[in-house]
Amino acid sequence: MTETSHGAGCVFCKIVAGDIPAHKVYEDDETIAFLDAYPVSSGHTLVVPKKPVENIFDTDETTLDAVMRTVRKVAPAVRDAVGARGVHINSNHGATAGQIVPHLHFHIVPRHERSEFSFWPQHEIDTSDAEAIAEKVRMHLK
Numbered sequence: 001m002t003e004t005s006h007g008a009g010c011v012f013c014k015i016v017a018g019d020i021p022a023h024k025v026y027e028d029d030e031t032i033a034f035l036d037a038y039p040v041s042s043g044h045t046l047v048v049p050k051k052p053v054e055n056i057f058d059t060d061e062t063t064l065d066a067v068m069r070t071v072r073k074v075a076p077a078v079r080d081a082v083g084a085r086g087v088h089i090n091s092n093h094g095a096t097a098g099q100i101v102p103h104l105h106f107h108i109v110p111r112h113e114r115s116e117f118s119f120w121p122q123h124e125i126d127t128s129d130a131e132a133i134a135e136k137v138r139m140h141l142k
């Protein structure tokens, strides 16, 4: 698969094609999983579809289903391989959300201790506008 909807420079398409090396841990007809070259923690693994989709906004359900089956299969293996107690399953969609490679991917990040690091700050929900936001989301689902 050399032609992509997001440019010939896509690093994940190159990994899928075998044009650049990766520490591959799993592969099937629709997906591959490999170690992240810039891990948050040891064992940090990426799961990507072979189909060159960009993110959740342009991914068909069949492709997403295949990716999530692979996430489900690989996550416990990653956890056990590094003796972790849990994993984050994280995915960024769009540059403003921190998506760096424009090819759909899910991170599996092993966690040993809760205090190791934090992905984002949280605060209690603002009840003054929460229901209005929920209603807007429901409207966009129609």
Ligand SMILES: [Zn+2]
Pocket: 004, 006, 010, 011, 012, 013, 014, 052, 053, 102, 103
């Ligand atoms: Zn790609």
